[in-house]
Amino acid sequence: MATRKIGEVILDVKNISLRFGGVKALTDISFDVREHEVRAIIGPNGAGKSSMLNCINGVYAPQEGSISFRGQTFSHMNSRQVAEMGVARTFQNLALFKGMSVLDNIMTGRNLKMKSNLFQQAIRWGAAEREETAQRQHVERIIDFLEIQPYRKTAVGKMPYGLQKRVDLGRALAMDPQVLLLDEPMAGMNVEEKQDMSRFILDVNDEFGTTIVLIEHDMGVVMDISDRVVVLDYGKKIGDGTPADVRQNPDVISAYLGTSH
Amino acid sequence: MLYRENGQFKSSYRSDQQIFPILQDRIAIGLLLAVAFVAIPLLSSEYLMRAIFVPFLILSLAALGLNILVGYCGQISLGTGAFMAIGAYAAYNFQARIPGMPLVFSLLLGGLCSTAVGVLFGIPSLRIKGLYLAVATLAAQFFTDWAFLRIKWFTNDSSSGSVSVAGLNVFGIPIESPVQKYLLCLGFLVVFALLAKNLVRGAIGREWMAIRDMDVAAAVIGIRPVYAKLTAFAVSSFIVGVAGGLWGFVHLGSWEPAAFNIDRSFQLLFMVIIGGLGSIMGSFFGAAFIVVLPIVLDGLPYWFGIPIDTALASHLTFMIFGALIVFFLIVEPHGIARLWSTAKEKLRLWPFPH
Amino acid sequence: MGFFLETLFGGLMVGMLYSLIALGFVLIYKASGVFNFAQGAMVLFAALAMARFYEWFPKWFGFENKILANVLAFAGAVLVMVVVAWLIERLVLRKLVNQEHITLLMATLGITYFLEGFGQTLFGSDIYKIDIGMPKDPIFVLEGMFQGGVLINKEDLYAAAIAAVLVALLALFFQKTATGRALRAVADDHQAAQSIGIPLGRIWIIVWSVAGFVALVAGVIWGSKLGVQFSLSLVALKALPVVILGGLTSVPGAIIGGLIIGVGEKLSEIYIGPMFGGGIEIWFAYVLALVFLLFRPQGLFGEKIIDRV
């Protein structure tokens, strides 16, 4: 980890509150993410971790608070904008495009980069074709990186869970993200799979210098790979700091008593 | 051992991205086209031409269009008939009001009109999902049914509200004989099928399918649902509109709104689902199934010389038709196209099961 | 003013009948997640059975009494609908468990074709008569208040009454009986229901039977108004905007929606229609539903959908 230097604040979340009808999902959450770091969000089930990411992605519109990305401040984000600004995302319960092949799933991640219009695509001549091929090359690199070459043409629905998680990651990587939001990338994995996945995550962080925001239950993993940790409980922030600090934090301990796994 | 891709190594991504990467498929398609363009016109009787092939081709085209919307973009539509009607009546007006308007242009312009309306009725899809969306498309259906009956301008003030065309020709070549009609429709179908295939295997196709499979994730990747859904509506209703034009001009020659009523919409939905959602091939299978089956069913008694009362025959047709649909859904919910590809898979392994 | 009231009543009455058919849709959708397009065909099938049994039974068993004939015919028709429900569960639903909505929708379209064909083979395709002694001639009320009075159709009143009773019965059935509660449980969550040992298959048979019964009642009312004939199956299309408007999963929605559509249809046709040369009610109903949806995408009473990822 020594090799990469933590940079400036890239993503700054200020006083976010989110409600569904009467239910408070998030209350006055603030934290920041620095460039190149691995930032973890932890907390028991229903703590509002995913909702937090959904706010950053613009899936949910928080009632209060603001989110700034590289200095630009938004009261609520617009998914498209977020994507264009280089924020990618994987999902807790696999939100892959089940009907499509691995290749197509990851290619979809490149769509933002593709500029040819409807007619060029319909005729698929010159520009469109070249573009496809170019993006395909890039996607193939990701496929190699994630070691899923043999599954290129299989429909993701038919693949084992662990591999689907990789495809999910691959689709996010295809966007060449600056910030990568990972929602429980290791949920329901066995030990080796977890090891592979953490390796991938760290490699991404090292090789491409991608900033990583990570939701994870497995404290072990979190403490190993993350630089700083935010702890949520019942939609409130109860801790923030280096793994070491957080380990000491009494609120965190009480929140996790018995639920540490 | 006939159907194998072993030894066909792709040296470039480009070659791997062809429509038919496997050699045997390319050959098969070549043969198919040869049959379609040469053998059928030479061999088949006038009846087959006029009553089976021409409707089959036109309805395949419409099903193709619908499949883009329902099968690829996952937006259910029960108003396909409406968009066919718009295509047909618009084309009719271009033909009737602009002297010397070439037929092909009229048809394409008709398609464009239907595109416009399609996008209009597609707008609710941004907010309404699934079955609820069906009501929007049904609104389109019933509204057009009404509009073409009531608004005289559309029908060039014909007292009965039915319109008819005559003296069709494509850049001087008359479209009178069954073979000419057949070839015209076939031409349209092949071209549009190719374009559609390109779209669905390109970037826009992936956007559609992404919206279909998991719209939230798609949005997070940066796909704009507005754009994806509305393009799907646009492309779909364009193709459907052109098909409508062909149905009116080439198949019927003279028609009234009832020719594009809700039954037509259902028929087309049947085609795409029986044939296979999200499969270009499926549109053809579906059309063939739905067009041929009823004719075969109510023809069979005569051909086997069994005297059977017409009413009973057509009631039986209804029953068998319904039963077969259920049967197919049970055996293969993903349609004939899926059966087809399973068969191909089996064929690949043949003669070694594993 | 008097005429406005008449239109209003007319709309309410027609709406009531729409509600009846919509009710069938909702019941089935709640319990089996199937959007049952065959509801219309079931109405036709049930009504045909009723009408023909009414002719046949006296012949077969040699009795004259009209009331008896009606009662027996009704009972027979109920039986038929139960059998239909049972067959549908055995031959279709059971085989299509956990398929996408659209597949199930198509299956019911298949069922529609089958029932229409089968019904007409069995019972014939002529116009048949259901005579449950409904008065056909109108009465006039409030003659004091408006000159000419307000025309009200006795038949419609009875029809409305019957519909109301039926709805009340259903409500009781769902609230009070064990089966009813089981049905509601299934509606809320299939897996959960199964896990606490509610047999889905049986539940479905029951629901479809109930829907069949509702269809029969609707069929009898419509049939005695309009005569029983193939076209009866087309009223399903009239009920569609109702279901959508009321919300696919809400029984009250079906009823309120029915009334709204019924009234909206008639008022629009009478007061707006003439400006456009008439005939607008069919699409107006749909546009009305559509407009509602734009504000409440899940319909009036449907459950709100939140995207979770």
Add this chain to the structure above:
Amino acid sequence: MKFKSLALAATVTAVGLGALATAPAAFAQAKEQFFPLLAYRTGPYAPNGTPWANGKQDYIKMINARDGGINGVKITFEECETGYATDKGVECYERLKGRPGVTLIDPQATGITFALTDKVAADKIPLLTLGYGLSASQDGNVFKWNFPLMGSYWTAADMLIQHIGKKEGGLDKLKGKKIALVYHDSPFGKEPMPLLDERSKMHGFELQKIPVTAPGVEQKSAWLQVRQSKPDYVLLWGWGVMNSTALKEAQATGYPRDKMYGVWWAGAEPDVKDVGEGAKGYNALNLNTSGQSPKVIQDILKLVHDKGQGTGPKEEVGTVLYTRGLIIQMLGVEAVRRAQERYGKGKVMTGEQVRWGLENLALDQKKLDALGFSGVMRPLSTSCQDHMGSTWARVHTWDGAKWAFSSDWLQADEQIIKPMVTAAADKYAAEKKLTRRTPADCQS
């Protein structure tokens, strides 16, 4: 499982295509006169379509049984179910038109007629549309292949207005009156409008047009409108289930049935029988009588039904639409007979020859009596210019149990119809870039 069904799909298609390929295979020189019968015995219009179709079939069977065909030429037929749908009708037509000895087509539906009008001209098969179809096609100079024998919607509308005028004591009395047209919202229902507009201009009555969306199961608002505007008369332009529904709604909204006048497609037993008393007093035009007394019907009962070869139930024989079916079939047969007089007795006539026969029909009272149609219909004679041959009809009234004639014969007014027909025909000719036929062509 998958394979089984795949196999099944394969066989279905295989059998299908095989059958299709063989179905219309070219036969040897025709020995028999073939009548393709387009019918609909299913769907919203079945109750009216069925007796019509049965009448046509029974007449053919009777002719074969009684006279051994037309001057010895046996008649064959095949029925094809259209369900009143245009595209199905076109398919049926294409399926049957290729048969050897094909005679003429009676599509039994206005929509199908529109779709076939161009095709028959190309295929040289006459199109017989008795009492329906294109009103303009009365003009044989433009519509060489169409034969709207005995009347069109224009003549029908004209006669109804005349009749109402008589009731009021003179057409001039119609001034200021209000007549509502409750019509099937389709070409069939809209066809009479031009004439009614014309008449309303002439006599100064107000014409209110109230559409009923096909097939016409839901008419509440239509009849609420009638109740609102309280027209003096209602013209009912319905078909199939629409008619009985209309009568029931009329009863429900208390509109006097005896002020209602239907076209001849809204005046048969299926339209009123399940309304019963409720339809008492309702009037409709009719082109023919009903009842089993005429000789031709006796022959049919004797030679067809008593031999158990009847197409429909016995009690249906002689009903209004059944009898109309007989007439249509008889006219077809007589056209063949007439053609044989010119092109050779005992020969099978081609479509073209039959067309000439239809164009030169001369059925005077004597002939009709000989055919057993005495009293059933008016004499009729066609010509190159006039493809209608007779513009007479009568009004009959439902007394709660049966139809009974309530007027003497009415005739549509030449002065009004003729110019309209010519104008419409010219418009059509212009659209289709046709030229009017020359007198020489009339001889062919």
